[in-house]
Amino acid sequence: MRDTLVLNASFEPLSTVTLNRAVVLVLQDKAVVEQSHPELRVRAAAVDLPMPRVIRLCRYVRVPFRRHAPWSRRGVLVRDQHRCAYCGKRATTVDHVVPRAQGGRDTWLNTVASCAEDNHRKADRTPDEAGMPLLREPFVPSPADAMLLALGVGGREALPEWLGSTA
Ligand SMILES: [Zn+2]
Numbered sequence: 001m002r003d004t005l006v007l008n009a010s011f012e013p014l015s016t017v018t019l020n021r022a023v024v025l026v027l028q029d030k031a032v033v034e035q036s037h038p039e040l041r042v043r044a045a046a047v048d049l050p051m052p053r054v055i056r057l058c059r060y061v062r063v064p065f066r067r068h069a070p071w072s073r074r075g076v077l078v079r080d081q082h083r084c085a086y087c088g089k090r091a092t093t094v095d096h097v098v099p100r101a102q103g104g105r106d107t108w109l110n111t112v113a114s115c116a117e118d119n120h121r122k123a124d125r126t127p128d129e130a131g132m133p134l135l136r137e138p139f140v141p142s143p144a145d146a147m148l149l150a151l152g153v154g155g156r157e158a159l160p161e162w163l164g165s166t167a
Contacts (some may be wrong), residue, residue, distance in 0.1 A: 004052050006147065007034065009060040015144040022052045030151055031055040061150040069108075069141055076111045078149055079141050085112035086132050092116055097138065099124040108140040 004022035006014045017025070023042055025031040026049065036050035069075060073094045084091040091113035098104030101124040112134065114122070122130045141149070 002037075002051070002053075005054045006031070006144075007054060007056040009057050011056065014057075014061075014063065014147050015142070017144050017148070019051065021144075021148070022055050023047065023049070025057075025151070026052060026055060029058065031057050057151070061147065063143070063146050063150050069146065071106055071108055071111070073111075075141070076108070076138075077113050079108070079139075079145070080113035080136075081149075082113060084115040084118055085134050085136065085138070086114060086118040086122070086127075088135055089115050093119045095119045095122060097134070098126055102126070109138050112138050 002019050003016040004019055005016050006022070006025075008014050019042070022031070026033055027047065032055065033050060033052045034056045035054040036052050040051035042049055042051050076094045077091060080091065082091050083089070085095065093114050093116050094111050095114035095118070096104040096106075097110050097112060099122075104110050118132065122132055127134055139145075
C-alpha cells in the first residue's frame with residue numbers, strides 16, 4: 001500500500017501514514033491534499049477523491065515525540081487513549097502485562113492503560129493467569145502514531161469500517 005507524506009501546517013514534513021489514514025484526515029477536514037497521483041482516485045462508499053501523495057494538516061500540531069519515544073506512564077495512557085485494555089472503560093492507571101513480580105519491565109510492549117478496578121483485579125498475574133484477555137495488543141508508538149495522537153484522531157484501530165475494504 002502506498003504511504004502518504006504528511007506535512008505540518010507549516011509545510012514541515014512530519015511523517016508518512018497509510019493511504020487509508022490520509023483519506024480519513026482529508027475527509028475529517030484535518031488535512032488538505034497538496035499533491036495527488038494524477039491518474040488514481042480513491043473510491044469507496046460515498047468517497048471519490050484523488051489519491052493523495054502528500055497532504056498538509058490544516059492546523060499546526062505540536063507532536064509529543066518524534067522518534068523512539070521513551071517509555072512513560074503518561075505516554076502509555078496517551079497511546080491507549082485512556083481506555084482500559086481489559087474492559088474499554090476509562091483508564092487512569094498503567095498495568096504491567098507480565099507483572100513486575102514476575103520480571104515484567106517498564107516497556108511499551110509490556111504495559112497497557114487499565115482502569116483501577118481491573119488493575120487491582122489482575123494483580124500479580126499475567127492476562128492468561130487472570131483470565132483477562134487484552135482487547136488490543138500494546139505497540140511501540142511510531143512517529144506517525146505520535147502525530148495522529150496529537151491530532152486527536154485515535155489509534156490504529158480507529159479506521160472507519162468502510163475503508164477497511166480498500167486496505
Ligand atoms: Zn478495565
